[in-house]
Structure formats: C-alpha cells, structure tokens
Amino acid sequence: MVKYATMPVIETRNLTYTYPEAAKASIVDVSIRIEKGEFVLITGPSGCGKTTLCRCFNGLIPHFYHGTLEGEITVAGLNVKEHPTYEMAKYVGLVFQNPENQLFALSVEKDVAFGLENLGVPRDEIRSRVDWAMKITGIYELRERAPYELSGGQQQRVAIASVLAMKPDVIVLDEPTSFLDPLGAKKIFEVIHRLNRELGITIVLVEHRLDLTVKYADHIIIMQDGKVILEGDPHKILDSEDMRLIGVGIPKVTRLYQLLKADGVKFHGKVPLSPEEMAEKVRRILKTHD
Amino acid sequence: MIEVQDLHFTYPSGVEALKGISLKIEDGEFVAIMGENGAGKTTLVKHFNGLLKPTKGRVIVNGIETTKVSVATLARKVGFVFQNPDHQLFAETVEEEISFALRNFGFSPSVIEKRVTWALNLLGLMQYRKTSPFMLSGGERKRVALASVLAWDPEILILDEPTIGQDYQQKENLRQFIMQLRTQGKTVLVVTHDVEFVAECNPRVLLMRGGKLIADGAARKVLTDPEILAQSSIVPPQITQLFIELSSLGFPSDIIDLYEARETLLKAFGAAAK
Amino acid sequence: MSMFDGLKYRRVFSPIHNLDPRVKFTYACIIFIVAILFWEFIPLLVLFVIQVPFVILARVRREWLRSMKGAAFLASVIFTVNFAVSFINSGYMITFVALEYALAMTFRFLVLVESFSIFFLTTSPDHLGLALEQTRVPYEFCFAFTTAVRFVPVLAEEAQTIMDAQKARGLELEKGNFLRRIRNYIPILIPLIVSAIRRSLELAEAMESRAWGVSKKRTNLYELKLHGSDYVLLTVTVVLLVAAIYVRLYLPVPRLAEIFDYFAH
C-alpha cells in the first residue's frame, strides 16, 4: 500500500503560522507527512486553517503572505521557505474555490498555457502539454472558448488543466466544487480521482462535504482551531467516536452504519464510506441469513 | 402567496433565461429550488421581489402584480439574502449594517433599536454588535447578511445558496433556524445545490433545467425518481443511492431519510433472521 | 444602441478574421491616411465603397450595419455643421462647393468608422493582446490589457448584483435631493470596492501559483506569422496608398460641380 512508500512529497514539522498583525496563529504545530501518490482529504470546521495550510504547500506563505512562519516544511524535496512560489509552482499546483478568479486569459487554451509560458517552455512543448492536459480533463472541445462562455464546472476543469499542464507532483484543491451543481461536482471529483490513479499525481483535497469525497481518499486529515486533531486511514478515523464530537459531517451511509451497529446489527469488515460499500454489507447480512 | 403564470424572461443581452414557468407557492411553505448551473434559479427568484420584471407572463405576490409596485415596496414583504455577503455589507459596524434596511423602510428609532437587538440575538451575533463586518469570518459575514434581512421580519424569505462554504455545524444551525421560521408561519425559499441538505429538510422541491420547471413535488419524490434524475444534474442523496443499489433485493428506492432507512433495514434484517 | 456596438468582437470564421492583426491595423491606418489626403467627394465615396466587399467577406454585415447606423447621427451632424458654415461664408448661397465639402467631410468620417469597425469586429482581444506583445510592448502591459478585457464585463455584472442586493434591502437610488442621491451610492460603492480588492488578491494568488514573475524570458503559445493572405492585403494597402498619393499629386480629381456641368450640357 502507498502507506509504506519511501519518500514523502509533503512533510511539515511543527509548522506554525501567524498572518501579519493577526492576534493568534492560524495554524499551530502542524506535523504531517503526505506520501507520493496518496489521495489526501483535509477537512474541519470553517476557519480551522485549511486554506492557510494549502498556502504553505506552494510557498504563497511565506513569500506572498508575510507574517511569521515557524517550523519546517519540505515539498517535493525542496525547503519551501527558500524557494519562491514560481519555483514551487513546477511541483505543486493550486486550484482555488472560485473558478471566476483563477482564469485570466480570453481563451481556454491560453489559460492552460499560462504557467508554461511564464516558465519559458519552448512553444512546441507548450502546445503538446496543453493539448494533453485539456484532453485528460475533457475540455479539449472548448479550447477556443472565452471563460465567460463556460459553466462553472467547465471553468473549474480549465483551472485543473492549467495546473496539470505544468506536470506537478502534487495538485492541491481548496473546495473546488462549492459553486457547482451536483453533477458538475461529481465530474470534477472523478477527474481528480483519475489523475491520482492513472498518473500517480498526489492529490490534496480540502472539502467540507465528506459524503461526496471521502470514498476517494486514502488519507484524511481533520483540523480544528489550527491544529491537526485526527489523521490517518479514513476507514479507521470515521469509525472513531471522536469524529462525531468535532462536528464534522459524517457521510449519511456511515452514520446509518453506526446507528445500526448501535441497534445490535453485526457487520463484518471496515466502516463503509460510500453507498456501494454499505450496500455490499447489507447484502452480506441478508445472504448469511438466507 | 406567490403565483407565477407563464413567466418568460430574456436578459437584455438576449439570453432567454426563463421559458414559460407557472407555479404557486402557498403561505408557510418551505421550498427548495434546485437545478444545474445556469438553469435560471436565481433569475426566477429575483422576480419574486420585483428585481426583475417578466418579459412575458405575470408574477403575483400576495395578490399584487410585481410590475405595479416598486422593489422597495415588495421588499418589505419579501426578504432576499444574496449568495455572497460581500455584495451587500458596507457599514462600519454590524449594528449599522442591520439597521440599514430598517431605516430605509422608515421604522422609528426605538423600533429599530429593538429589532436590531432581536436579530443579533437570533443569529448569535451579539458579541459583534460594534465590530466591523469586514473583520468577520466568511460564515459570520453570511449570518450578518441574513440578520440584516430578517430584522424587518419579512413574510417571505428567499435564500440564494445559503450553504456554500459552510461547515456541517453551520448548516445544521441554518436548518434548525429555517425550521423555527416555519413554525412562525413564514414562507421560506432556498436556492441550493446541496442535495444532502435538502434531503435532511425534506421541503417541496422545484427542479429547473434550461429555464423550465421539470419537476415539482416533495423532496422524497423528486430526489428519488429515476426518470427525473436522469434528465437533471442531480445526484441523489446518499441514502437514496444506497437503496437504489439495493432495489434488486426488493427494497423501495424512494427513501431519503436516515431514520426511515434505519427502520427499513432493521425490519429487513429481522425478517431475514426469522 | 451606439456606434461602439459595432466595435464589439464576434467570433466567426472568415478569411478576414484569420488575417494578422498587425496587418489589419496597418490597413485601417492607411485607409485613414488616404481619407485625409482627399477633400473631394468622389474619391472618398470610392474609398467607402471598396471596403464593402471586406465586410461581406468577413461575415459581419449585420454588426457593421449596426455601427454604421450608430454613426449616422454623428455623420448628419458633421454634414449639417459643415454645410451651414460654407453656406454662411458664401454669403447665404447654396453652392456645389459647399455641398461637396460637407459631403466629403461626412464620408471621411464614415470611412474612418468603417475601416476601424472592420478591424475591431474581426480581431479578437486575445489576438490584439498578442499583437501588442509581438510589437515589443512589455508583457505586463499586454497582460493588463487582456485581463481588463476579461474582467470588465465581470465587474459590470457584479455592480448589477450589488445594486440588486441593496435594492432588496429597500435602498431607493432616486430618492431625495442631490446630496442625498450621491449618498445613496455609498452602499453600492463600498461593496464594489471591497469585492474588487478581494478579487484582485485572489487573482494575484492564482497568478503566483502559476509561476508568474519568473524573470526568464516568457514564451508564447501562439506566434504571429504573416501568411500569403496577409501579404496580399499588405500589398493591396500599399498600392492603394501609392496610387492615392500619385492621384493627389499628378491627376485632377473630378469635382461634383464638374460632373454636374458635364451632365447638364
């Protein structure tokens, strides 16, 4: 399993950060290790520091946002404190919540090319990488459209393609689907799931709605008040009693499983994270009784 | 009561956003309006307080046709909380922000004072009374926006995407808050993409697509109907997904409620054990 | 409806759209220079008419007609003023000279609108930005240009939403005396500014995250290259300019009065 891979892509040790003039630190003593190829889900109540942590991964903190950063952070083998964001951008791609504010060009393919143009990559290579990224994210047909001619879901796929074109080791997505309709959101999650499985890109996804996402994750990090309070295999974490106390929304089927277990139903195996997993468990029980 | 008759609306740019919508919303109803991006949800609800006027057809709110009165007059009855609180917050303190509308509607200072206090308490914002709204977190700013509308106690409340970016606890608070409004007989309309939130509240659902209404009924019916789901951008709630998976075993697939799911499964397990 | 409607780019595919923006711009400028060379009506009319095939070829006839219609008002003002001035100067007599001069000035204006509306109607802002870049304008400036084009409609929509949000809270912009009316705009201006600041911060973050600010030389996905058709247009344009100068210097240009006399006898 990925768990035992050798090199972490992201590693932080006692990372603490305070925004300029802020009264208290927004992330406190965060020590995490993210392995190559993992799909990591970060969640926690609003204001707990998820976005702040993401900004550390590509050096927006401390190079764009000043303030005080203590502790250590290494991403793709580089010390983030010593490498400016434009260098980190080759290894870490960030996708933000609002699709509207991350597309600047007047056509899709120009936007996807933006990062590579900045890096001075030769034109032919830009062309082939841009086409590749647009095909994987399913926006190749839209390549000549202007951003305002696209739906929110399409815009967000453009944003993903534009970081994908830079062939990063890690893609970090901060609530990428909050403005999208359920099907648009599902398509985004499927695209990033594919990037993870087929291309081995490490994914870090910030999301409140575990119902939609936890089934893809093989590592979950739960934060509260700037600290990491629970971390590990989602099947284990979601089964623990602590989970409910924090007020993180547990997927409905997982909750159903817990209720039934409390009612005395005997299930086998791990806690279910998706309707499919739960259905399997129900089928098994009904079969054993037959 | 809101009555919509064959409503068509075309933006000046030529986009035909609504293509013939007819519906009726009774006093005290709780309605969720759902549908894909660009379906026309926001456009539709902007007709209910007169911000937009029909290109064709009629919208009648509490017996008054919306073309006959000003937005300010209608707004007194119909409160509208916009999706992004940053589009409305401007005052120096939370208190002033909330009293803005009250002053516009000509309430007396003593009434304003009372209503502001009431609204602050209702949404747990008392400690921020003298704080600048710009200093607050996203979730808190959203609550200030809500408070500033609730303060004048409108009969009909429209919330555009209230759950975006909210965590589980904030959503739960919002849900309870809406339930509380309902016991006071208010009409509540929520525009949302959040299927799980709707499943928990079980309101009447209006499902839109391409400027048309494609379904209208209880959440339990609309969100579980395979035919409707196939032609909309809705992904059914998790509990429903589970029962759709299990439908080959003879389970009903129209369940959206957690506790109903639990009862159904317990019964099935019990029967199987016998 | 205004003259500027005819300047808004619309994406269609045509031989004219595919032309290099720099060549098209040169064309528009030269037409303008030629138009200034003449103050007789006939050559300006010719200049106006020979551009019509371009419009048809570019498949922007409707938009072009709209911009011409928009320009019609200003054109009639130009005609009236010029005609009136000559009328008064010539001792209150209607002369062919006065008529010709007024018509010429009007058509000079129309030719100008025509050629630049062909340019703007068939050149995407993207290409325009690119043309700027490849004429060695600093990249930051070109980026600012395309970003502005991208965000102006977004900001306009945002202003509308903010206005709606405040109207929904009972704000009536037209209420009260002059000072009061200005104050009415405060609840609209403040959210507009705050949102714009938030937006620009988010944009800056997104740009940084995509390697903005590397000092190395940028490449560009597109490269503008002159194709056969560009050379054709360039040649046509230059020939037109040379011919116009030759005519101006060495040939008599027919005047309205002469033509009228010719037909009268």
Ligand SMILES: Nc1ncnc2c1ncn2[C@@H]1O[C@H](COP(=O)(O)OP(=O)(O)OP(=O)(O)O)[C@@H](O)[C@H]1O
């Ligand atoms: N640019 C900033 N300047 C100062 N303080 C900030 C800034 N951004 C965030 N904060 C503060 O840092 C803390 C953590 O915020 P952050 O945005 O990281 O939370 P989050 O977990 O992403 O929340 P949400 O789920 O609402 O997006 C909050 O208290 C917030 O007020």
Ligand SMILES: Nc1ncnc2c1ncn2[C@@H]1O[C@H](COP(=O)(O)OP(=O)(O)OP(=O)(O)O)[C@@H](O)[C@H]1O
């Ligand atoms: N101010 C406007 N001018 C022109 N067209 C508009 C305007 N506002 C919306 N539209 C268009 O009208 C259609 C319906 O938009 P509307 O905002 O009502 O959709 P919605 O269902 O609220 O979508 P979302 O879920 O993304 O909020 C869309 O095609 C949209 O592009």
Ligand SMILES: [Mg+2]
């Ligand atoms: Mg965040």
Ligand SMILES: [Mg+2]
């Ligand atoms: Mg909307």
